[in-house]
Amino acid sequence: MTDPDDLILVTRGLTKEFGGLAAVSDVDLRIRRGSIHAMIGPNGAGKTTCFNLLTKFLPPSRGSIVFDGKDITHDRPDEIARRGLVRSFQISAVFPELSALTNVRIALQRKRGGSFDFWRSEEQLRPLNEAALQLLEAVGLAHVATVAAGELAYGQKRALELATTLALDPKMLLLDEPMAGIGREDFRRIEALIRTAAANRTVLMVEHNLSIVASLSDRITVLARGRVLADGDYGTVAKDPAVIEAYIGSGRHG
Amino acid sequence: MTVPVLSGSVVADLVLPDDETVVRRRYRATFLVLALVLAIAPFVAYPVFLMQVLCFALFGLSFNMLLGYGGLLSFGHAAFFGLASYVGAYAAKYGGLAPELAIVLGALSSAILGSIFGAIAIRRQGIYFAMITLALAQLLYFVSVQTPELTGGENGIQGVPRGKLFGLLDLADDRMLYAVVAGIFLAGLLFVYRIVRSPFGQICKAIRDNEPRAISLGYRTRHYKVLLFTLSAALAGLAGATKAIVFQLASLTDVHWSTSGEVVLITLVGGLGTMLGPIVGALVIVSMQNYLANFGAWTTVVQGAIFIVCVSLLRGGIVGLVQKWTGRAL
Ligand SMILES: Nc1ncnc2c1ncn2[C@@H]1O[C@H](COP(=O)(O)OP(=O)(O)OP(=O)(O)O)[C@@H](O)[C@H]1O
Ligand SMILES: [Mg+2]
Numbered sequence: 373m374t375d376p377d378d379l380i381l382v383t384r385g386l387t388k389e390f391g392g393l394a395a396v397s398d399v400d401l402r403i404r405r406g407s408i409h410a411m412i413g414p415n416g417a418g419k420t421t422c423f424n425l426l427t428k429f430l431p432p433s434r435g436s437i438v439f440d441g442k443d444i445t446h447d448r449p450d451e452i453a454r455r456g457l458v459r460s461f462q463i464s465a466v467f468p469e470l471s472a473l474t475n476v477r478i479a480l481q482r483k484r485g486g487s488f489d490f491w492r493s494e495e496q497l498r499p500l501n502e503a504a505l506q507l508l509e510a511v512g513l514a515h516v517a518t519v520a521a522g523e524l525a526y527g528q529k530r531a532l533e534l535a536t537t538l539a540l541d542p543k544m545l546l547l548d549e550p551m552a553g554i555g556r557e558d559f560r561r562i563e564a565l566i567r568t569a570a571a572n573r574t575v576l577m578v579e580h581n582l583s584i585v586a587s588l589s590d591r592i593t594v595l596a597r598g599r600v601l602a603d604g605d606y607g608t609v610a611k612d613p614a615v616i617e618a619y620i621g622s623g624r625h626g
Numbered sequence: 627m628t629v630p631v632l633s634g635s636v637v638a639d640l641v642l643p644d645d646e647t648v649v650r651r652r653y654r655a656t657f658l659v660l661a662l663v664l665a666i667a668p669f670v671a672y673p674v675f676l677m678q679v680l681c682f683a684l685f686g687l688s689f690n691m692l693l694g695y696g697g698l699l700s701f702g703h704a705a706f707f708g709l710a711s712y713v714g715a716y717a718a719k720y721g722g723l724a725p726e727l728a729i730v731l732g733a734l735s736s737a738i739l740g741s742i743f744g745a746i747a748i749r750r751q752g753i754y755f756a757m758i759t760l761a762l763a764q765l766l767y768f769v770s771v772q773t774p775e776l777t778g779g780e781n782g783i784q785g786v787p788r789g790k791l792f793g794l795l796d797l798a799d800d801r802m803l804y805a806v807v808a809g810i811f812l813a814g815l816l817f818v819y820r821i822v823r824s825p826f827g828q829i830c831k832a833i834r835d836n837e838p839r840a841i842s843l844g845y846r847t848r849h850y851k852v853l854l855f856t857l858s859a860a861l862a863g864l865a866g867a868t869k870a871i872v873f874q875l876a877s878l879t880d881v882h883w884s885t886s887g888e889v890v891l892i893t894l895v896g897g898l899g900t901m902l903g904p905i906v907g908a909l910v911i912v913s914m915q916n917y918l919a920n921f922g923a924w925t926t927v928v929q930g931a932i933f934i935v936c937v938s939l940l941r942g943g944i945v946g947l948v949q950k951w952t953g954r955a956l
Contacts, residue, residue, distance in 0.1 A: 427842065453844035465842070467835035470828075478832045479843050481825060488853060490826035497825055540843060 380405040380544055380574050381426070381457075386435035388421055388598075395421040397598045399435070403544075403591075408566070408575045410585045413595035414618060419578045420462055422595070423546050426576075427452055427459045440543060454482075456543030460550065462578075464529040468522025472513055472532050475521050476504040479539035507535045510568075512561060527554045534565060544574040551581050563588065594618070653819065656901060656956055657812075664808045673804040674872070679905070679912045680811045681869040686892040686904030687818055688861035694899035695822045696854040697834030701756045702763025703889050705743065706736040706859040707866035708881025709766065714867030715783040715876035716776065725789040725797055725871050729810075732867025733860050739766075740859020744852040760883065767881045782877030786870055803872060810868055814861055815901065821857060830854050862889075891929060895936045897943030902956045906944050 381403040388396040396418040403409045411419050424430040426437060428449045436445045439457050447455070467475050480500045481487050489496070508514045511531040516524060521532055530550065537545060547566070554562055563584060566575065570588075579585050585592065585606070592609045594601040596618040602609045609615055667676050685707055692698045710732030718728040747758040770777045777783065788797035797803040821827050833840045833847045840847050870876045879885060888911060896907025911929070918925040940947050945956050 429838065429841075448846070449841050450844050450846045453842055458844075459842050461839070461842070465836055465839040467832045467839065469835050470831060474828065475832075478828060478840070481828065482844050484825070487825040487829050488850070490821045490824045490853070490857065492824050492826075493820070494823050494825065494828065497828065536843070 378405045379403060380440055381576070382438045383426070384436050384438075386422070386425055386437065387433045388418075388425055388430060389433045394598050396425060396432075399595070399598075399600055401593065401600075403574060403576060405574055406572075407590040408570045408577065408588050410589035410592045411576060411578045411595060412580070412582070412585060412592060413601070417595040418598040419595055420548055421598075423459055423548055423578070426546060427457065429459075453540070453542075456540075457546070458537050458540050458542035458544070459546040460533050460537055460548055462548040462552070464526065464533050464553070466521040466524075466529050466532050466536070469520055471518050472508060472521055472524065472528075473501065473504050473517040475532055476507050476536050476539050477501065479536045480504055482540065504539070507539050508532075510538075511535045511565060512558075527558045530554055531558070531562065531565075534562070534569070538569055542573065544576065545569060547575060547577040547579075549578050549580065551579055551584055650823075652955055653901060657815065660815075660902065660905070661812060664812070668801055668804050673800040675912070675916065677800075677804055677807045677872045678869075679908045680807050681865050681872060682888070682892055682912055683905040683908035684811050684814045684865035684868070685862055685889050686896065686908050687814055688858045688865065689889045690893045690896075690898060690900075690904050691818050691822060691861070692854060692858040693893065695827060695834060696830050696851060696858075698851060698855060699752075699756045700747075700759040700855075700858075700886075701883075701890070702743070702759035702761070702886050703858075703862050704881050704883060704885035705759075705763035705766045706740055706862035707869075707885060707889070708770070708876075709739055710736040710863030710866035711870040711876040711880040712770070712777055712783065715786045715870040715874075718789060718871065719783060719786045725791055728789075729864065729867040729871060732870070733863040736863025736866065737856050737860035740863075741852060741856040744855030744859070748848055748851045748855065760886065763881070763886060764883065767878070767883070770878060770881050777876070777878070780878065782875055783870075784875055786874040786876065788871055788874060797871070807868060807872060810864065811905075814864060817861065819901070821854075826850070826853070891933050893943075895932060895943055897940075897945030897947075897949075900942065900945040900949065900956055903943055903945045910944070 379402050381401060383399055383401040386396060386399040387394060399422060411422065413419055421430065425432045428447060432445065436443060438444070439455060444452055444455065467478065470478070477497060477500050480503055481497060505514060505517055508517050511534055513528060513531055513535065516528065521529065524532060530553065534550065550562060550566060551559065566588060569575065577589065589606065591604065592606055593603045594609055594615050601618055602612040602615050689700065689703050692700055713735045714728040714732030717723040717731050718725060723731065743759065743762045746762065747755050750758055771779065788803060790796050791806055795802055797806065829840065829845060829850050833850055837847050866880060892907035892911050893904060895910055896905065897903030914928065915925060918928055936943055942949065949956055
């Protein structure tokens with residue numbers, strides 16, 4: 373399915389220290405183009421920090437990041453997003469006072485280039501409504517298109533965040549616990565959605581729910597105390613004694 | 627909460643709560659009523675008092691736009707009001723510029739200063755941003771004190787000629803000047819409306835709501851914030867320069883921190899994020915200052931009390947309260 377040598381994201385020695393304490397240390401990631409790659413690990417393992425480094429929301433202490441053949445180690449976060457590496461947040465991130473449709477439209481608006489035209493009417497954005505509504509429909513939110521995002525239920529906010537991210541049509545998606553806080557009834561829908569979203573792009577996903585990880589991902593990287601503990605497919609990783617040790621040691625079970 | 631049921635095909639009928647056409651219709655009505663009130667006002671109140679209210683309302687409008695739509699709290703807006711006041715007064719008195727040019731020059735100077743102060747302050751968030759704007763404004767205040775050859779020091783620039791608008795309309799007549807000031811105010815109102823309901827305004831609101839998310843969508847948020855700050859400074863400058871022509875005076879009070887405080891007061895008392903908030907706030911604060919002037923220091927105390935009441939009891943200010951009663955956005 374995916375060419376093992378076609379890597380879209382490669383990190384070398386990625387390290388982040390907070391006051392001498394390494395939250396992420398010496399992480400080498402190799403992510404294949406077109407794959408769904410899961411990153412798992414106990415709480416505090418450094419998964420979110422890793423995402424923050426990849427998107428430059430935090431500057432790395434050491435190491436390099438190559439995305440799609442270009443060194444992005446020194447890029448700004450907005451530049452990285454424009455290159456097609458787009459993240460979601462562990463705590464759902466929407467624009468609460470804007471309607472669900474406007475939320476998605478903010479992402480669609482970016483294709484216009486810079487939106488510095490303060491002298492133009494919002495009517496300019498009307499042609500984007502159709503596409504925005506379709507994206508909402510795909511995540512099952514068309515019926516709340518006009519509702520302010522802040523008033524949506526938690527699961528709906530997560531779905532909206534996903535729709536907004538997909539509106540950018542990124543090359544690669546970073547999803548930080550997309551299933552957290554999602555009710556049972558929406559579980560399958562979001563899972564299917566991630567699968568659809570991954571059809572023509574790469575997904576790197578942090579997820580605690582191991583059954584989702586097992587069913588969705590092609591490859592898994594296990595992180596513990598900031599270090600890569602194991603890397604491989606689900607079968608290999610699940611049998612790894614170090615992984616079992618880390619999970620039991622931290623009191624967390626899949 | 628009533629939610630229309632939608633499908634992909636009915637997108638043309640889609641009515642957003644923040645939709646342009648709906649909002650425009652609603653605001654047009656409010657705007658026309660306001661214009662009518664302004665037309666009648668000089669027959670029932672002193673034009674000079676009204677002009678003072680309108681200048682501060684315009685000032686409030688600029689602050690309201692920045693905080694309400696950009697989430698940026700400036701404690702140093704007097705810098706832009708004051709600089710334009712000095713520039714406008716100087717240009718009209720010593721440069722012999724026509725009043726409209728003096729006002730435009732004042733507003734432009736403030737826009738430039740705004741882009742510089744904005745670019746510096748935007749590097750910090752929240753209260754740190756506010757403190758930096760305050761510090762920069764204080765810097766301008768001290769420069770104004772130290773350069774009496776330009777600013778007239780304690781005396782300010784007095785006896786600024788009102789001149790003739792476009793070389794035709796004699797602004798020495800209070801009624802005539804009032805009409806011009808009312809026109810400037812209404813134009814300012816439309817200017818703000820255009821900005822906050824433009825593609826640019828949408829991004830500003832998104833940044834206000836959640837800046838990291840806006841960055842993660844690929845927006846270079848700093849540039850948007852600096853532009854909004856610059857536009858707000860230009861508007862504050864428009865207010866300051868107009869004030870200098872109306873009162874024929876530019877003084878240290880215009881750049882003083884208490885003027886920065888006043889615009890916060892006006893906006894919050896009137897109602898943050900509302901169209902009529904700044905004018906209602908300005909009406910309340912300016913009236914109070916005029917009527918309480920005899921009580922000296924007590925003016926400040928009463929102002930403080932009203933401020934506390936408005937902020938703690940009326941979260942949307944006076945206009946916010948009326949909005950709640952009438953159920954329509956004003
Ligand atoms: N800004 C920061 N300053 C200091 N320490 C931090 C900072 N951000 C994260 N850390 C620390 O880094 C470590 C890794 O945190 P991180 O949030 O990356 O873990 P995680 O794997 O995402 O955990 P979870 O599963 O709970 O989301 C933790 O010990 C955390 O306390
Ligand atoms: Mg995390």
